[in-house]
Amino acid sequence: MKLIGKLVLGIIAGILIGLLNIDPVTQLFVTIKGLFGQFIGFVIPFLILFFIVSGISKLGDKSGKMVGVTVGTAYLSSLLAGLFAFAMAITFIPLLSNEGTSVAGGQEGIEPFFHFEIDPVMGVLTALVAAFLFGIGIAKTKSLTLMRFSDEGKNIIDMVLSKVIVPFLPIYIASIFVELAAKGEVFNILKVFGMVLLIGVVSQSLWLIIQFSVAGALTKQNPFVLLKSMLPAYFTAIGTMSSAATIPVTLEQVKKNNVKEEVADFVVPLCATIHLSGSVITIVVNTIAIMNFLPDFALPTFGNMLPFIAMLSVIMVAAPGVPGGAVMAAVGILTSMLGFTELAVGLIIALHMTQDGFGTAANITGDGAISTIVNKFSEGDSGVKGNEIPVATNDREAV
Template structure:
């Protein structure tokens, strides 16, 4: 018996957008408000889960980061974070230069305030999060750093195992409840925007943003591999060709974690030694988010421009720097990075539960495959640099220390 193919998240999301537009255009107000009520209830639950998600995934991400070779870990994490910051900052400069050319004053005027003219839900259920997002981030850092430094020395594995299982529980909630219901959430948002008369003005802009984002992904990869190839003295074109299987696997799976086996093979083709490829590729799958950062930065910039809200380097850079850390070990499900970003949207003036936030989710997930492919491919550019550092500096240093140790042991025998 053949296994039935499940409809992917992106097709379901597109169906949700279409249904939302149709519902908002043709159905009577009471039915539209029913859909909006369901979307609002989901939004309340999402707000409750977000601090738990931050606590679970960031704690485990930091706890796992210090398990490995100290110098290599610090170097890999530093390069990955720098790459993510550079990608986001460059994306902002491109977006702020190009987007105003097609997000004109007429479009901004036709959109107006996205919150005006929208319908209210019939009712809502008060569900207060256990802690606010700032407290969740602070607690996650404290716990993650303490577990990583004390585990196996001052404490056992109990705390580590607890948060490992806790993160699996939250991941289950995301995969079974949050991700499957996202199309309903988006459907309610687009139904409400259609009622307020803003949907088509917004959609006329988003497809252009989509094209710019994908071009930025590809350009950034070419630059990253050129820099990596120059530093490691490898042919960047050959490295890019070797990366094609990893890129395609990421587009198909939308998961950095699922691409690790294929990506390790790509690293092997690029001449990266076994020790480094087995260390760097799984690590960067969790901490290198250049593609996701490009997408989120462009999406946020476009939404702020469409809403005629303030946007400048002073606003976006702190957001990028915070998000670069918050996305550590973001869940492997499609849309995991934008879920990690939601609590920090108020930094740029977008409410976590606002229509603009759900618009960002819709725009992000429709191209999540390409963002993941950029993340995964960039991991191998970093692996080539770390491989050079390992062979040129660390391995030689370890050999010297080994030779000195052997000489010290052999000296008493000579006496």
């Protein structure tokens, strides 16, 4: 069974168990939620450190105009996508509260059997600064020892994500819904899920139109013809939930948009690793929704969200390519910059995972617009020599 099916079963099972509200069983799931949440918090700084160091050290080995244009355009796309998502979410999500979908405080929290604190080795911002310091340093010094160390660390964290965290997510999400159902809040949360999914998908669709409008204006092509060419990649990505797995289709469709073969062969695999504008939209919309509906938060201002979105766009460049990897990478700044609680983190993971395919589809389709823009600005100077074609090493999800 695919992960999305297991997540849905986990939500259903959690609701049923929570509605029965048998104290020892409910406490068991609350204990599981607490322990697994602590473990995720412990892993996140290592994830940020190793993935960003590994990514920057590899990127620094390449040169040429095309690399700078591609990375800069991909980051700008993610940043502007986040700001656009904030505008959409701050406009429409507060209206949902008027429809009786806000989440009340409910009864007192259910105590776990025991509390177990796992302190992270370092803070999230410490990990981020260290990642840039060592990533740039490795790229400049060509230190093979440190490069191997970061690569092997990345592989270990990737294995922990794919073999431990992701397979356990259905149980973790079930435990969240056990507690919500036991506290009588679950049906309001489910209403929020459906409405937020709609806002997220609409926001991603509008952002794709904006991306291709810019690409069309720069290249004097019809943006809707460009976007139509990318639809096979869009629907393939929804099914695979992986940008990397969709690369063959993406390449074929990008070349139909008058992108030179050498440019497409360079940009598409690289963007499959560094361009996650769809995932940024998903995370920002979900963040606003959770802060609007949970009683512990106030609706964030633009001043609150601007530094968060700027940092999120940086972190997305190195987010791990496993289902849920983008939101896992974002957990650190959600807690450190926006004060997300354990419940808020659990809810945003659940929300993100249920929207996985749509985020991936927006990511990969947007790569077509990035390729068209890079093709325009790299005319006469590809900056790619011989075998300097990047290989996507991450299975990007909606990620």
